[in-house]
Amino acid sequence: MATIRVCSALTAVAKRSSHGVLRNYLQLRQSSSGALCTPGQWQLVSAVCLQRQPIITAEKTELEQQYADMMAQMELETSLLSDQELRAIEDKAIEAKRKQQEENETGEGEVEGARVTALDLEDAWEAEAKQFTPAARITEADEKNDQRSVERRLDKPLVLLVKQTLGDKSHWVFPQGPRQEGESMRQAAERVLQNLCGQQVGAQFLGNAPCGFHQYRFPPKASIGTGAKVFFYKAWYKEGDVIPDKENSTDYMWVTFDELSDHCSRPYLKSIGNFLVDL
Structure with a gap:
């Protein structure tokens, strides 16, 4: 009796459902047990x-590219100095102090010796970037339409x-x-x-x-x-x-x-x- 009540309930739900997949799936469950079909x-x-x-990632549409350019410009105009830019300013101050000491030839105080400057880092990054070759967006399969x-x-x-x-x-x-x-x-x-x-x-x-x-x-x-x-x-x-x-x-x-x-x-x-x- 319980099985009959469950099958009847499923049938009622399937008849009321406007979703074709649900209705057919319920019929599938019943047909597999030999109840309907x-x-x-x-x-x-x-x-x-x-x-x-x-x-x-997909290529940007013209509208998406315009929006990305606008957001990049807004970010540039409202952004603060990055750590790399602050480091470059510090390097310039140290270099100016070094030149002043050389002109005075006092030898008083010590200026920081060998130092990796922001410019050195940028040169190293640029050399590393030149060695990297990004993967092509158009593959050999695309060219051959394979x-x-x-x-x-x-x-x-x-x-x-x-x-x-x-x-x-x-x-x-x-x-x-x-x-x-x-x-x-x-x-x-x-x-x-x-x-x-x-x-x-x-x-x-x-x-x-x-x-x-x-x-x-x-x-x-x-x-x-x-x-x-x-x-x-x-x-x-x-x-x-x-x-x-x-x-x-x-x-x-x-x-x-x-x-x-x-x-x-x-x-x-x-x-x-x-x-x-x-x-």
Whole structure:
């Protein structure tokens, strides 16, 4: 009786909820226990949105650059002398005292001997700076437009797309695969990522609940059910090269959010656009 009351409560919440992900997630929990969905009607699928975070800061826009210049000018006009500037003033006073003693030739008193001056420090810093070569913002992968390289577009977040055969056509999608008996949807997502992209890819999954939902219908001739309910799980890319499984994923690429529209269908873009945020 307790189980029936819990399932009824979940169903009521799902019907009242306007949030599609919550409603479908509650249906997923019930279907996994055999309470709602007819077996074979809809296939439960886990997909992984594997995202590589930006490595370097993004270029400033024209407005941001104007604001930064204004703030730098205001800081310069209202700032106090730094320790280096105070040290330079002190060096000038010591040098003036030394010259005065040399002119008087009295030899009275002692002026500080060998001293590392502010000018000496600036010369040393300048020499050290000349030996440093900053990393280029445009990488070799950018120059070659190598979309298989995770080293491209270092100032933008990238997501991994794989080319999978869904039905009778190939589509660019996030790595996805059907849930197997006895595993949770999160476990299915972890397994799918390793099977399709190789054991070398390190990823940090963000939570046990899906971040998005998508569904599509199978061709009429398909014998595996009506369609697929895809639950997306977000993960941060940590390390490793993608080694695709040639049988299930024939190709892969790392793309920016703006480039997704060049490869994915409109319904798919609408579903994943609900949880992709370019900060």
